[in-house]
Amino acid sequence: xxxxxxxxxxxxxxxVQVAAVASAVFLLAEVLPGDAAVVLAGDDPDPERIARIRxxxxxxxxxxxxxxxxxxxxxxxxxxxxxxSGRPVLGLVLDAxxxxxxxxxxxLAVLVPLSVWxxxxxxxxxxxxxxxxxxxxxxxxxxxxxxxxAVVLIVVFGGLLPVTALGxxxxxxxxxxxxxxxxxxxxxxxxxxxxxxxGALASGYAAQAVRLGVPERRVxxxxxxxxxxxxxxxxxxxTVDWLLGGVVIAEAVFVIPGLGTLLVDAVADRDLxxxxxxxxxxxxxxxxxxxxxxxxxxxxxxxx
Numbered sequence: 001x002x003x004x005x006x007x008x009x010x011x012x013x014x015x016v017q018v019a020a021v022a023s024a025v026f027l028l029a030e031v032l033p034g035d036a037a038v039v040l041a042g043d044d045p046d047p048e049r050i051a052r053i054r055x056x057x058x059x060x061x062x063x064x065x066x067x068x069x070x071x072x073x074x075x076x077x078x079x080x081x082x083x084x085s086g087r088p089v090l091g092l093v094l095d096a097x098x099x100x101x102x103x104x105x106x107x108l109a110v111l112v113p114l115s116v117w118x119x120x121x122x123x124x125x126x127x128x129x130x131x132x133x134x135x136x137x138x139x140x141x142x143x144x145x146x147x148x149x150a151v152v153l154i155v156v157f158g159g160l161l162p163v164t165a166l167g168x169x170x171x172x173x174x175x176x177x178x179x180x181x182x183x184x185x186x187x188x189x190x191x192x193x194x195x196x197x198x199g200a201l202a203s204g205y206a207a208q209a210v211r212l213g214v215p216e217r218r219v220x221x222x223x224x225x226x227x228x229x230x231x232x233x234x235x236x237x238x239t240v241d242w243l244l245g246g247v248v249i250a251e252a253v254f255v256i257p258g259l260g261t262l263l264v265d266a267v268a269d270r271d272l273x274x275x276x277x278x279x280x281x282x283x284x285x286x287x288x289x290x291x292x293x294x295x296x297x298x299x300x301x302x303x304x
Contacts, residue, residue, distance in 0.1 A: 010294075014287045019071075021283035022276055026067055029272050057083050070276060079280070080273035089277040092262060097281075099169055100251070100258030104243035106174050107181045112236070115186055116229060119193025123228070124220075126198055134194075138187035150180045150253040164255040177254045181247055185239045189232050196228035203227075230297045237293030241286045 037053040054060045070080055079089035122131040141149075153176050154163045162173040200206060201224055209219045248260035259278065266274035 010287075010291045014284070014291070017287050018280060018283040022071075022279045023067075025279035026070070026272070026276055029270070029275050030063060059083075070273065074280070079277040082274050083271050084269045089273045092274060093259070093277050093281060096257060096259045096262040098258075099165070099256050100244065100247075100260070102169050103174065103177060103181070103247070103250070103256060103258065104240070107178050107243055108240065110178055111182045111185055111189065111239070114182075115189035115232065116193055116225075118186070118190040119232070120197055120220075120225065120228075122190065122194045123197035123201065131194075134190065138191060141183045142187045144183070146180050146184070146247075146249045147253060149183055150176070150250065153179060154253075165257075166255055169256070173254075177250045177256065180250050180253075181243065185235075185242075189235055189239070192232040192235055193229055196231050197224065200224040200228045233293050233297045234290075237289045240289050241282075244282075244285050244289075 037050050037057060037059055051060075058066065073080060077090060079093070081088055082092060085092070118134055122134045125131050144152075157176060161175050162170070163176065165173045165177075167173065201220070203224075206219055206224050209223055210216065214223075244259070247258075248264055250256070251258045251260040252264065259281075262274065263278055265271070266278065
């Protein structure tokens with residue numbers, strides 16, 4: 001399929017995919033025990049008080065009525081209001097998006113060049129000490145859960161670097177959470193780049209370029225590297241989606257008021273409009289990021 005046709009097809013499917021995810025989240029949230037009225041009523045609530053709160057929040061209306069009202073506001077950018085705080089959901093999401101975007105951007109700024117460098121260096125020294133060390137460290141880091149790595153880094157570097165973002169997301173406060181978030185993706189991306197580089201170096205077109213007298217450095221970094229990083233682009237798209245999704249553990253450990261924290265609070269409070277707003281954001285991010293990854297991969301390696 002030609003790129004233009006592929007892009008049009010994916011863009012036409014994107015609203016359907018986002019709507020399907022949002023609808024599924026709405027229905028799944030309905031089966032959760034309790035609701036926002038129970039949370040707002042406090043400990044040992046009176047049934048009549050819960051009923052009054054439910055009525056005031058509109059939770060006593062039929063499911064389809066509430067879903068239709070919510071879906072009808074989406075084209076206008078109206079995601080409804082939080083059942084707990086009464087604030088517009090869009091405002092809550094935008095406020096939380098800032099810290100998460102800063103954290104994700106800083107992580108990617110470290111992750112992408114480091115992954116490419118490590119993968120290429122390991123491929124050019126296949127079987128050597130650096131290659132074996134990268135494999136060993138990668139397997140070890142990938143096996144460590146994010147919360148465990150975060151605790152270890154806090155214990156080791158807590159006296160040198162801020163361990164929370166209560167004072168703001170300063171460069172120093174970003175060091176530890178970025179290290180936690182970059183560790184596992186670095187392992188997978190660098191191994192993909194390494195494997196792609198080894199395969200591309202052994203390909204016929206690389207050998208032919210060398211026979212034609214093309215400098216070896218140019219063969220490696222102009223002809224081989226774009227094809228080598230193509231598989232890693234798809235993995236990077238999933239990593240971006242994961243990062244923009246909030247990374248709940250890192251934000252909780254380092255007290256970062258981002259999308260992950262907002263998501264946890266919304267689930268605990270049964271705040272359905274906030275959950276729906278986050279679902280739309282995450283679904284749209286997934287669709288757009290994967291579409292961008294496909295286009296970048298096609299640009300780097302049209303034969304794929």
